[in-house]
Amino acid sequence: MNKRVVITGMGIYSCIGTNLEEVRKSLFEGRSGIVVDEERIAFGFKSPLTGKVPTPDLKKVLSRRQRISMGEKSEYAYMATVEALQQANLSEEDIQRREVGILYGNDSVSKAVIEATDIAREKKDTQLIGSGAIFKSMNSTVTMNLATIFGLGGVNMTISAACASGSHAIGLGFMLIQQGLQDLIICGGAQEINPYAMASFDGLGVFAEDISHPQQASRPFDKNRTGLVPSGGAATIILESYESAIERGVPIIAEVLGYGFSSNGGHISTPNIEGPAKAMRRALEQANISADQVDYINAHATSTPIGDANEAKAILEVFGNHPYVSSTKSMTGHECWMAGASEIVYSTLMMKYGFIAPNINLEEPDDDIKELNFVSTTIKQEFDIYLSNSFGFGGTNSAIVVKKYNNE
Template sequence: MNHRVVITGIGIYSCLGQDLESVKKSLFEGKSGIVLDQSRKEFGFRSGLTGYVPEPDLKARLSRRQRIGMHQPAMYAYMSTIEAMELSGLDPDFLEQNETGIIFGNDSTAASVVEAIDKTKEKRDTTLIGSGAIFQNMNSTVNMNLATIFRLKGINFTLSAACASGSHAIGMAYLMIRQGLQDRIICGGAQEINPYAMASFDGLGTFSLRESEPVAASRPFDRSRDGLVPGGGAATVILESYESAKRRNAPILGELVGYGFSSNGDHISNPDIDGQLRSLQMALKQAGMNADEIDYINAHATSTPVGDASEARAIYEIFGDRVPVSSTKSMTGHECWMAGASEIVYSMLMMEGGFVAPNINFESPDEDTAKIQVVAQTKNAEINVFLSNSFGFGGTNSTLIVKKWNP
């Protein structure tokens, strides 16, 4: 039996704001969260640009024992998850008594590892690292901390798939619920914001050097784009079977109807249009939809010359120039492991608000980007169905399709 999979809660903690309302306002206003972080320049970065995300103070919310195993990804994810749970009408007592899973996308906890090693080098004694370090260091830090704090009893694992991690986490949760293996799963993505996590990216020369005007640095689809800007935080999406949501009178915000995926099987970092096309086509087929039924596309476009051009060609081949397209990375930068989840949240807010957020800094298209309908200014629009792309290093591709709830 294939169960309908609905969205009953969303939460966000990002450079656009630390709650749904402030983020929705930033999206509508086309407000960027990108700044120049001078400490990165002092650290040795070529580019000091980043999406600024404050680290939350959890002392008033969690005990020391609960906090000790948490580093940035888990902290951010806790904040986005409590917001999503509140919206969904879930509380720890319910979760303890009713099997609920968790699948989060996360592909690094670099800072905590470096800090533990530095302490060992300084003290020359591993026993002084601290009891919480092991739980901070593991890529599964988000899952192990949240599953413990919220007393979750269902599926529990971290999905690591580069910049498609958050999207695949939602996709895997969708498949499990659809097949009846779980009633509900808390899923999403988290991305740490610190120099240790981003230094190797900077060393590859992938970051924009447009430091004189930080808010104009991330320029997806624009001819003058010169590289991405790193961002981060966390986003949570609560998926549930329709039957489960109905039993507890949960709010239904939308329905996840399609998940497509593929591997390029080619270059480790360069994009491949064939892989992207297969992911898009699979999502449409699974949703039982035609291309002309999609009202909005939240593009993966990260502001790199080759990547944006490749995605523009893939979008044009399937959708032509009919569908409004924007990349919210123009405002957030590339949120990496969380991007596939945060862009579902951003698009859900647009669907609810009746608008398409702008692809800011889109001033002059190139040969490929001129063929698709990139939305450069906020546009009032009814979004009944949206599609979100996520493509990652190693050639991993993910596409999700969400529609307004229709009983």
């Protein structure tokens, strides 16, 4: 029999808050974290809009040896993971006694690679790059740093799947626990926000360019959107087998019911309808629920015309207009490799506290998707089951179904 998989801890380091309580308030109030970044203007960006997060000060909590191998996203991930472990009541001693794994979503590192290359080019001496550079610049930088810092003994892998990376990390963690291969896994996603990480995206001309009202720039599903807004940070979910959580006597936050995945098999950057619909159907099938049991969908919708429209059509095809729909990217911008994990945190907070956060800036939906049950202002609404969508370049799709935990 498949094991039940539950969430016992969450942590978040986001442009709408650097802990769960700050983020809960921002979601309820529909507060945007988008700003104009002066550094991007100097850098020559067409769009200087971004979600902004503070740089963590880790000097008091980590040694220099530990910090020297950590880049921007590893620092964000550390902060989110500390909060998640605390909520899950997992002490350092607990982790040492158990086989705890880590699966984290990340699909690129830009700043560390560029800085190391610049030193080599300028100084013509690779020894001046520094001993920590290699560990900052690898795609697996988050998992290798956190596994070392926390002394993890279980599965240790980075999931690279574009903007679905964080979601696939949670989905694969769910499957490993469900099959009895692990009891407890730290899952999540992280994204750096420095200009190096976003310059090539900016060059594609896909970012919103109207900087007069930054907090209105990210407009998923809205007819007058002008493009997406990049963002970043980190989000961590503690996944655990039901038996392990009960044995430890810790509060269970929610239960993961299903994980669906698919590939579009078409254009490298233009999404279709069939792939997302297949992922959602597979998630429902694995969860053993019907479409009408899903109360809320946190849409991937990034504020691009084709992406928003095709996802909306896929939702209508699978669910009709029954579930409430919103995209938290309207507040956070597109958190890229982090988004699939952070949106599980956002949605679970809503479910726990009985509200649905708004798709802010949604004034006039596209004509052919108006029938979706959009939430444009916060509503107080108890709900038991939600689905979170995450899609990425190359046509990778992930959908996760989560249920409120009841002491049954």
